[in-house]
Amino acid sequence: MTMRFLSVEGIRKSYRGHEILHGVDLKVEAGTILALLGQSGCGKTTLLRLIAGFEPADSGHITLDGRVLEEPGRHVPAERRHIGYVPQEGTLFPHLTVAGNIGFGLSSTQIRDGRVEEAMRLTGLGGLGARMPSQISGGQQQRTALARALAPRPSLILLDEPFNALDMALRRSVCADVVALLRTQGATAILVTHDPQEAFDSADLIAVMQSGRIAQCADPATLYNSPADIDVARMTGPVILLDGTLHGDHADTMLGRVTVQAGAPTSGRATILLRREQIVQAEPGQGIAATIHRRMFRGDHILAQVQAGGMEFETKLASNIPTSLTSLHISVQGAAMAYPVL
């Protein structure tokens, strides 16, 4: 397999005098699936469109596999980049059959060589080649769009929130199918999404985008456990924020003494960040007193609204605690992130 390597450096883009991307840097190794995670309007789709080459960047460099696609004074148009693209809602050509859609980017020689059938077999669309897009299900439409992008064997595949149009249950399973397929192909892919769960499920690396910049790019566990800032933490899951004072490797908070992760400042006031599952029921006689105000049974855990240390927050408790229990002791497990108060 050839070495594929995408490098994006200092990309800027403005629309009508309003800058959307303020110098984006991104590196993707060959065979990596990267999720571009961010809220709507953060610029993630714009970045994807610039990588695809649909529009030129205002400044910055993009290289793919050693080939310069974008630099000042040079813009390789989309049709010569050999980058696959799966847009929102699939966007199948309504006037072509499933096979017609998949063969759209292939030469007649490639079609004769059975590339369409190969792509259909890979994506589990066997037997549907003669159907029109309106005659297949939403999941099949999405897989057709993927097969169409994969058929010319692009060096990179871009997926722009491709599962948005699907309902929740279908969304998870189609996403899993797509990721499995991309992995068996050893494809390098960028998946745009606003759903952290989708990003965790599918990606080797997650780049969190915030107002036109990459705030952090890391593997899912690092991103979740050691977010670069509070906004990144919020983007990747619910958080509990506490005021604290740092003393070496720990901080004093309203929930008592909490261990902080290495690399944090060692003194001064800080915002301490906990994940919900870090709050646990304490052994009798330990921890601090808490009152349960409201509880929601979630099967494997109970999501409880808890009051403790003068504040109220949501936490996950073991699902076997008795229904009658309204007061208990809690403690914090594991190390917390600490961000200095500016």
Place this chain on the structure above:
Amino acid sequence: MSNRLAFLRGQIRGRSIRSPLWLSLAILLPFGLVMLPIAYVVVRGMEAGPSVIVSDLLRPYTLHLLVNTLIIATSVPILAGIIAISAAWFTERCDLAYARFWRVATALPLAMPAYVSSFAWSSLGPAFQEMGGAILILTFYSVPLVYLPVCAALRGLDPSFEDVARSLGQGRVQIFRRVILPQIRPALAGAGLLVASHMLAEFGALSFLRVETFTTAIFEQYNAQFNNQTAALLSGVLMVLCMPIAFGEARLRRRRVARIGRGNARALPRLALGRVQILAQAGFMALTALSFGVPLVTLGFWLAEGTSAGHGIAQIGPALLGSLGYALPGAALTTLLAIPLVLATTYYRGHLARFADRLPYLVHGMPGIVVALAAVWFAIRYAGPLYQTSLLVLLVYAVLTLPLAQSSIRASAELVPRELDEIARSLGHAPFRAFVRATLPNLMPGIAAAASLVALQSMRELTATLLLAPAGTVTLATEFWNFTADRAYGAAAPFAAALVLLSGVPVTIFTLRSFRVDE
């Protein structure tokens, strides 16, 4: 295609729910009206007997008519299509300077009835007569009929399709051929079929230009002998020619895909014209000059210089009122009749409804004179009091213009999900009331468009008005026709000018509005 759309289509087409009683009853009236000319042609044709049918139709003359009719009905839509698609491409997808102005200018010939522009051109000299002139003049007349729907289709395209095609390595020309053209083909072909059916029914213009087709021949026959069997037979042939057009339109419509759901907010990219800009400007100038400028200037010449200028000018007020007096109620009646036809086929299933919906398209290619004679035939035999009344004229207008109203209303109806009606029903409204409260308000854009198109078309209607209107009725169209028949061009010109001005107002507003919707 979006999931939601697939869902909606399933809702609309998949379930076979019978239409409510009020709707089934409401389609009977337009159905009966449209059946009338067909019944007339069949009954009168049959009365002729087999030997007359054979000897009348198997003549070299019939072949001559057939060839002429087919030449006009195929060459005009094709040429108009080529011009219209180029114009639409420049105004919608390129950075054409003064695009707003050129859009209106390209649509404006709609305000010029074909017989007025033919009169203007043919009065310039014999070079603009006969087949060549007819093809030229009718092509320029037809361009807006194709231009407007093609523009709408071009603007309705989802830019993602072009993105996907580019990411698959397709260049500009390939994208036009493989992505854009197939998507606008239904609009293009639908408009082409509409032009073809206009060409089959065209009388006034071809009569000026001395081209003999089935329609002009039918008119000649009726002039020679009222209620003529040969004419009925020729009408039968014309009706057969209309069939592929009527059913072709229906086939295209089934394939048409409306985009519902989250529209893409991103604007379609426009091509920079660079040096071609000046050429494009020259092209639009030439197009506007030929299709609108020349007829207008010629009218102005006759208005100022014609020897008979000023003659009959006192009639202009009454003629104006007469035209409006028929066009406006005609528009109201036709729209009212078209609504149930559209609803019955868009939201429900049923063979009768589908047939009733197709029938008007079959009759649309028939000349007004056949429909008018069918009305006379029916009124004299079965409905005496109707004869020589304005109501009969309005009913004939309705038969002639129903497809225009149906197409406009259907465009709106296809965007209104049937769930609206079902929700209203679940909230306790009876079927008709549910329709009035929930569906009807959402159909209003289509209904307004339908009414203005029908009013425009009725205002220029000539043959049926000449034949049917109560004694003493004057309209702009009939006065124009009577003066030109006496070669009193100067006297005819003011009526044509008034007609063009009157039509120009709704055409301009309509064009500006249709373009503003997505800007």
